[in-house]
Amino acid sequence: MLKRHHKILHTTFLLLLFFSLGTKAQNSKVVSIPLIAYIQSLEATFKVKFSYVDEDLENLKINPIEGEYLSVILSGIQNQTQLQIKKLSDRYYTLYKNTTVDICAQVLDNYESNTIPGATVEVLGSSIALVTNFEGTFSLKNIPRQATLRIRFLGYKTRYIRAEELVDPSPCLQILLVPNYEELDEVILFKLLTTGLSQQRDGSILLTIDDFGILPGLIEPDVLQTVQALPGIKSIDETVSDINVRGGTNDQNLILWDGIKMYQSGHFFGLISAFNPYLTDKVTIIKNGTSAQYGEGVSSIINMESQNNINGTFFGGAGFNLISGDAYAHVPLGQKLAFQFSARRSVTDFLNTPTYNRFFEKAFQDSEIKDSNDQSIDDGIVREEDFYFYDISGKILYDLNENQKVRLSFINIKNDLAYTETAQDSSRSSRSGLDQNNISFGGQLESTWTSNFTTHLNMYYTRYNLDARNSSDNGSQQLFQNNQVLETAVKFNTNYEFSNTLGMLNGYAFTETGIINFTNVTQPAFKSNIKGVLRQHSLFSELNYTSSDKKLHARAGTRLNYLENLNTFKEWILEPRLSLAYNFTKHFNGELLGEFKNQATNQIIDLEQNFLGIEKQRWILSDNDKLPITKSKQGSLGFNYDDKSWYLGIQGFYKEVNGISTSTQGFQNQNQFNGEIGKYDVKGIEFLINKKTTTFSTWLSYAYNLNNYTFEDVTPNTFPNNLDIRHTVTFAGTYTYEGLKLGVGLNYRTGKPYTEPQEGSNGIDRTTFPNTINYQENNSSRLPDYLRADASAIYDFEMGNRIKSSIGVSFLNLLNKRNVLNTYYRLNDDDQIETIESVSLGITPNVSFRLTF
Structure with missing residues (x-):
């Protein structure tokens, strides 16, 4: 009792003190006090009791109310808090919350304390929205008490606030918006x-x-x-x-x-x-x-980033085309938590479409065999296939607070194929199967510690697996291959801005990559199981400078790598990087770029005839013996002109890549098994001219590459690269009118190099067992030139207030031109040379329909 008596005296004293201050300073701003403390003082003064839920009142404050009568004071509490007060008897009262409230507030800049007219105010989960008036104020009536308001204005950080925090006092409460000083990653x-x-x-x-x-x-x-x-x-x-x-x-x-x-x-x-x-x-x-x-x-580098900001409203979409159907959505679970997902699956295993037929012909055409007289010997073969694919991705977005953001990502990609070929005349069959799967998990923590210091922590785990099976001659020979990649990585970046013109990036990265290559053949019996683990530690640092007049942008840095293959080698590699851009005039810009880089994961390429030639690449690790670390150096100089309606760009470059192997380059001649080590160097020019208006855009691009291999153990030791495409030209245009978009383009390039057998009887070396093909000089022949026309059209329209729709139609290879993409040779069972040609897609239509909401 003594403790309660002291508590009543204490609250009464506080109340008297507030009344006294209010009497002495009539023109001063009234000080708000906790509502619960105020009610306790009323209980002591008027000898009454109030019942209420603590959680309903604990965050509420009130301006003390002048008056001699309890009824007047209670009416004032209702006006200030929008609580309901019910009299149960002369002594007992109950207080409880309304389900709706009337609110008002004034939006201010917390730096200048200026009002912000025109700020957008939205009640999330409803269609209620408005903008602040000239004084920066707004008011709403009968808003759910637990509703969340989102307040936005260009140049300021978005503010989220509960409606019950803005109950309609007089004057309206002030909401302060923080200016958004976040700098864009790069300037467009x-x-x-x-x-x-x-x-x-x-x-x-x-x-x-x-x-x-x-x-x-x-x-x-x-x-x-x-x-x-x-x-x-x-x-x-x-x-x-x-x-x-x-x-x-x-x-x-x-x-x-x-x-x-x-x-x-x-x-x-x-x-x-x-x-x-x-x-x-x-x-x-x-x-x-x-x-x-x-x-x-x-x-x-191709760096894809999914949406990274929490949107307070739900949005999503779905669609289908003649290959697959998909759906995606962003689901807010609160003002600090959201979930994103997307899913896509093919319809190819239960729906036969023209698009699928063209894709199927393109993917499996390597089984089309021709004899030495260029006559097809592929007749009388029955093919059966069962194929499907899907991909699923998800992301959890959680903002711990305004300065710490957690992002968790997941993706799963899968292809599955079962394929059978049966010769009708002999009933001999060949069965192939492929199961390709990639599953990855990642997490990121983005932290802002001060206005000029931020950090970024990124961790991930990825697993890639490819199982390939082949059974030929009715099962007498079986082949199984497995390629598996397991990778774990941790990367930590820090960014510090010394000033508006100078910043510094520092960081550390650790990556552990394990790769398995397993092969098992029944006839002749052969088994191989190659495992490797590579660990890489990297330290990096770079400076970013932008001149005060915004004309010069410079970035210079270096990356120090320590690579350790647990089976074979340890090596330090230093990689300088440079990017310089200078605006000579408002519309004219020059750029100088350079870099040194390395990589220790590569793909070897199996024989084209294995597994139908559709998936023949296997990931492997460098061992610095049979396959060294691949290292590159590149420099380029370019100039760009843009006046909004015209763009003109030209860039010259030189690139040299050392440590390549013939096993990673896709050779299909006498060098495909030898594994010689060498390099390639590319000299090139890239040119683009683009005319743009509000309704159309048309462009012409041209690229020239001179791309040569150098292998010291191959004769001749310098010859054209397998990817030496000397000239590439694209002429295309797009047109947009209201909801209609049209695009048409023409692509031309010269043919790629390939190696033909020697002519006549010299084409086969019969002195070896088994016999082999005698080839001419490496890549001394070229395929015919490539030409393809494409077209597409999309029409956007609305299906209600919240649903947008689009219909699309496209045609690849509109002219149905037969382009030879690759040619190689092999010996058949009769020791005759067969020619295998890989040709481009024929005319390939596709149709899509999409909804977004």
């Missing part, structure tokens, strides 16, 4: 080709999916197809899983998804990208001048 310099494509100040190319328009042949923003519209990036075999950047092989591209290295990038054996674009926020393509934070990828 030039818009290219279509909406959503732009060149950055450091020479990289940025693809923003939300803004993407249309490109010829594309009705969906397929990431790995889109990048091929840029000069210097092509796929010689028309796949997305074999992209060649400035004469390099596909395994020399570093492909990242949410910071995770991807070892599988395609569906349908490379004809379709494995990454759903609709939750991808942006894609950065780097051909040279790479930041020191990136390792590997001696040819290029």
Whole structure:
């Protein structure tokens, strides 16, 4: 009782003190006090009791109310708090919350204390929205008490606040918005080709999916197809899983998804990208001048980032085309938590479409065999296939607070094939199967410690597995191959801004990569199981400088790598990096880029005839013996002009890549088994001219490459690279009118090199067992020139207030031109030379329908 008595005296004293202060300073701002303490003082003063739920009142404050009568004071409490007060008897009262409240507030800049008119105020989960008036104020009535308001204004950080925190006092409460000083990763310099494509100040190319328009042949923003519209990036075999950047092989591209290295990038054996674009926020393509934070990828980096901000409202979409169907969604679970997912599955195992038929013919055409008289001997073979693919991705976004953000990502990519060929005349059959799977998990922690110091922690685990099975001659010979990659990585970056013009990036990365290559053959009996583990520690540092007049942008850094193959070698490698850009005038810019890079993971290429020639690449680790570490150095100089309606760009480059092996380059002649070590060097020019208006864009691009191998143990030791495409030309255009988008384009390139057998009887060496083919000089012949026309059309329309729709139609190889992509030779059972030609897609239609909401 004594303790309670002291508590009543204490609260009464506080109340009297507040009343006294209010009497002495009538014009001063009234001080708010906790509502529970105020009610306790009323209980002592008026000898009454109030019942309430502590959680309902514990965060509420009130301005003391002048008055002699309890009824007047209680009415004032209702007005200030919008609580309901019910009299149960002369002594007992109850207080409880309304389910709805009336609110008002004034939005201010917390730095200048200026009002912010025109700020957007939204009640999440409803259609209620408005903007603040000239005084920066707003008011709403009958809003759910637990509703969350989102307040946004350009240049300020978005603010989330509960409606019950803004109950309608007088004057309205003030909401302070914090200016957003976040600097963009790179400054956009030039818009290219279509909406959503732009060149950055450091020479990289940025693809923003939300803004993407249309490109010829594309009705969906397929990431790995889109990048091929840029000069210097092509796929010689028309796949997305074999992209060649400035004469390099596909395994020399570093492909990242949410910071995770991807070892599988395609569906349908490379004809379709494995990454759903609709939750991808942006894609950065780097051909040279790479930041020191990136390792590997001696040819290029393709960095895909999914949407990274929590959106308080649900959005999603779904669609289908003649190959697959997909769905995606962003689901907010609160103002600090959201979940994203996407899923896609093929319809090829239960629906036969013209698009699937064309893709199937392209993927499995290597079984089309011709004799020495160029006559097909492929008749009388019955083919059966069972094929499907899917990909699933998910992401959890959680903001611990405004300065710490946690992101957890997941992706699973799968291809599955069962294929049988049966000869009708002999009933001999051959069965092949492929099971390709990539599963990855990643986590990121983004922290802002001060206005000029941030950190980024990235960890991931990825597992790639390929099982290939082949049974021929009715099962008398069986072959099984397994390729497995397990990789774990931890990367930590720090960014410090010394000033508005100078910043510094530092960091450390650790990667452990384990690769297994297992082979088992029954006839003749052969078994091989090669395992390797590579650990890599990297320290990197770079400075970023932008002059005060914004004309000069410079980035210079270095990356120090320590590589350790647990079976064979240890090595230190230092890699300098440089990016310089200078604006000579408002519209004219020059850039100088350079880099040294290395990579210790490569893909060897099996014989073309294994597993139908559709999936013949196996990941392996460098051992610095049979396969050294691949090292590159590259420099480029370019100039760009842009006046909004015209863009003109030209860039010359030189690249040298050492430590390549004939086993990783896809040789199909006398050098395909020998494993000689050498290099290649590329000299080239890339040119692009682009005319743009608000409704159309047309462009002409040209690329010249002189790409040569040098192998000291091969005669002659210098000869054209397998990917030596001397001339590449693209002429294309797009047109947009209201909801209609049209695109048409023409692609031309000279033929790639290949090696023919010697003529006549010299074509076969019968002095060896088994007999072999005698070839002419390496890559001394060239395939015919390549020409393909593509077209596409998309129409966007609305199906209600919240649902947007689109219909798309595309045609690949509109002229149905037969382009030979590759030619190689082999001996059949009768020791006759067979010619195997790989040809391009025929005319390939596709149709899509999409909904977004």
